[in-house]
Amino acid sequence: DQQVKQNSPSLSVQEGRISILNCDYTNSMFDYFLWYKKYPAEGPTFLISISSIKDKNEDGRFTVFLNKSAKHLSLHIVPSQPGDSAVYFCAASAQSGGSNYKLTFGKGTLLTVNP
Amino acid sequence: EPEVTQTPSHQVTQMGQEVILRCVPISNHLYFYWYRQILGQKVEFLVSFYNNEISEKSEIFDDQFSVERPDGSNFTLKIRSTKLEDSAMYFCASNRRLGEKLFFGSGTQLSVL
Numbered sequence: 378d379q380q381v382k383q384n385s386p387s388l389s390v391q392e393g394r395i396s397i398l399n400c401d402y403t404n405s406m407f408d409y410f411l412w413y414k415k416y417p418a419e420g421p422t423f424l425i426s427i428s429s430i431k432d433k434n435e436d437g438r439f440t441v442f443l444n445k446s447a448k449h450l451s452l453h454i455v456p457s458q459p460g461d462s463a464v465y466f467c468a469a470s471a472q473s474g475g476s477n478y479k480l481t482f483g484k485g486t487l488l489t490v491n492p
Numbered sequence: 493e494p495e496v497t498q499t500p501s502h503q504v505t506q507m508g509q510e511v512i513l514r515c516v517p518i519s520n521h522l523y524f525y526w527y528r529q530i531l532g533q534k535v536e537f538l539v540s541f542y543n544n545e546i547s548e549k550s551e552i553f554d555d556q557f558s559v560e561r562p563d564g565s566n567f568t569l570k571i572r573s574t575k576l577e578d579s580a581m582y583f584c585a586s587n588r589r590l591g592e593k594l595f596f597g598s599g600t601q602l603s604v605l
Contacts, residue, residue, distance in 0.1 A: 381534075411593065420496070420583050420596030421535065466535060472591050478523070478540035478548040480594065484533065 380404045381469050383483035391491055396454040398486050400467030403448065407469040411480065412441060412452045415464045424465075425452070457490045464488075494518045498584050498597035505574055505604055513569045513600045515584030524567045525585040525594065526559065528552075535583065541567065574604045 408429040413421035427434040467483040526538040539549040585594040
């Protein structure tokens with residue numbers, strides 16, 4: 378039951394260019410979305426989040442876009458840096474009217490930024 | 493920056509044995525969680541814990557699993573009789589308020605032989 382889908386297992390971009398990571402969800406109860414970054418041998422680290430009342434949230438080089446009608450969100454990293462190379466997880470929760478205790482994760486996308 | 497710490501980083505056990513995975517959440521956090529990631533699969537929610545009781549659990553969290561906060565700092569996950577399919581990376585997480593971002597530990601890699 379893949380309620381959160383990241384269809385690209387990997388993505389490779391050149392340093393300085395834009396990285397776009399995509400995520401789709403099926404559960405219409407989800408109203409809060411997060412992106413986590415994970416390096417090998419470490420736990421996931423929070424990157425950026427967005428509530429369903431917004432369609433865009435920006436934090437430095439990272440911007441998350443939410444298209445509720447399409448049940449789609451994306452993470453833009455610009456400019457990409459080699460240190461951004463990691464696995465990126467999309468996650469969602471249903472904070473109102475559902476479960477706000479748990480996050481549902483996608484399978485992750487391995488981003489490689491080449492110097 | 494405060495962090496969630498987990499011990500051990502690796503645990504190898506025989507099938508049928510009991511294991512206890514340990515976590516020290518961030519000190520002023522009130523909500524505690526266990527997640528796991530089987531190799532090649534997604535990170536999955538196991539259980540959440542607040543005010544000394546389980547607030548939510550997933551289908552994975554059956555009678556073989558239990559959680560405990562034995563003192564003011566530790567949060568443990570016990571698997572009573574491990575199975576091969578319990579082999580995974582287990583992540584502890586915590587947050588101060590519901591709906592806030594989770595802080596994850598670096599995980600315990602459990603290998604059941």
